[in-house]
Amino acid sequence: MASLAPTATLPPLGRLLSTPGQTVLQALQNLRSVYFPHQPCPILSQKKTSTSTRKGDETPFIDSGYASAEEDEDDDDNNGRILLSTASIPNTFATPPGEDDSDSDAREVLRADPFERAFAIKWLTGFISRAEIWVAEEDEDSVEGLLRSDLLEVSTIILSAFSGDDDEAEIDITRTFTFTMGPEDEGEHSPKIHVELNDAPISSEDHTSVGLQSWGSCILFAEKLCASKEVYLSDPRPLGTVDTSKKPLRILELGAGTGMLSIVTAKLLQGDMSMHLKPQPEIIATDYHPDVLANLKKNIDTNFPTSSSYSQPIQVDMLDWESPETDRAPFNEPFDIILAADVVYHPEHAKWIEACVSKLLQKHGVFWMFMAIRGTGRHEGLDKIVDATFVSKEVALGEMERGGADGHGQRLVVVEQEDIQRQGGVGRVDENCYKLPKICWM
DSSP, rough: OOOOOHHHSSSOOGGGOOOOOHHHHHHHHHHHHOOOSOOOOOOOBBBOOOOEETTTOOOOOOOEEEEBBBTTTTGGGGTTTOOOTTSSOOTTTOOTOOOOHHHHHHHHHTTTOHHHHHHHHHHHHHHHHHHHHHTTOOOOTTTHHHHHHHHHHHHHHHHHHHHHHHHHSSOEEEEEEEEEOOGGGOTTSEEEEEEEEOOOOOOOOOOGGGGOOOOOOHHHHHHHHHHHHHHHSOOOOTTTTTTTTTTTEEEEEEOTOOOOHHHHHHHHTTOOTTTTOOOOOEEEEEEOOOOHHHHHHHHHHHHOOTTBBOOOSSSEEEOOSSSSTTTTTTTTTOOEEEEESSSOHHHHHHHHHHHHHHHHHEEEEEEEEEEEESSSSSTTHHHHHHHHSOOHHHHHHHHHHOOOOTSSSOOOOEEEEEEOOTTTTOOOOOOOEEEEEEEEEE
């Protein structure tokens, strides 16, 4: 079955004026079949017509089936429109009758995805606010004009249906994760790490609140941290250059969200270091949205209850990638390790992150950036922007020869990269696979 994810099927609102009604119709059909497949929808339909044309495009295109299959010679007084009752003819927006179990499962996954739901609500709200101009673009008695007018009504009905079940959606969820330390083949007696996270509802009006949820990338990266701690969390500081008995290892997480990576890192490293032999690492978990930061702090409190003899191993702070405040603690000192999982969801983010990491990473430091590769939807192709921003060492060598390094003769490059396959039950439906580049100064 083709993807029914709202991020993949809802047309861009920025190009609404050039979008034909048939395209919007199909998008709304998909949306309703995912979220409200069994709820009837009283809609207005046109008389059946075989072909239509887009404004400014004389090429005929086939009617999608929006038109009524029932024609009545006496309905001219309605300008060719027939009101569909909730109990009469088959619902135009019902789930296709030939749906098999895999289709049903795919819809179930989508219904449980808070990001897709929030995106759908935001799109419907934006469409309704723009639709008046879109409808006015066509003659009100034309086939296209009638279709657009009816689709505005349908979109309002669907948005109301979302509003009707908001009480069910607006619920915090506590998620418990168990990760095995060391290689999987060591058996069930391998030590375990337990993490408890609160996933809060995402705002449908603010995309920066996506960090209120635990996404697939942070879960998969956490598994890798636990399985191969010595690969991802070993001290990169050159021997003899720093007194490690006095100066702690500094670790930063960008876009920490619910705090998965920072919490797992703290639990892993606490088991390694004796308070009498080494200072505990400084772990800074950062994000931008106030609600995300509050939930992040709550999750750290849950996993590391404070006592009179014990201090929390993770500090929470706000960090703006576009304008990092490097003149204040804890960002006035560079970090040895920087971690990030699925932090690029806008083309500008890769550029901001590159500039931010350039200011915050030690020259001996390592930046691990776990990223989902999405083949459909509004985030499709963002991994290619990251590839162009953080180039491979081979490409960087060529650019350095042409003077493409920073003022110190260095730049951030991908020195190695791991490709990771999708795991069943983890991640959003649009996540095809993942990659984990190791980014260093060269």
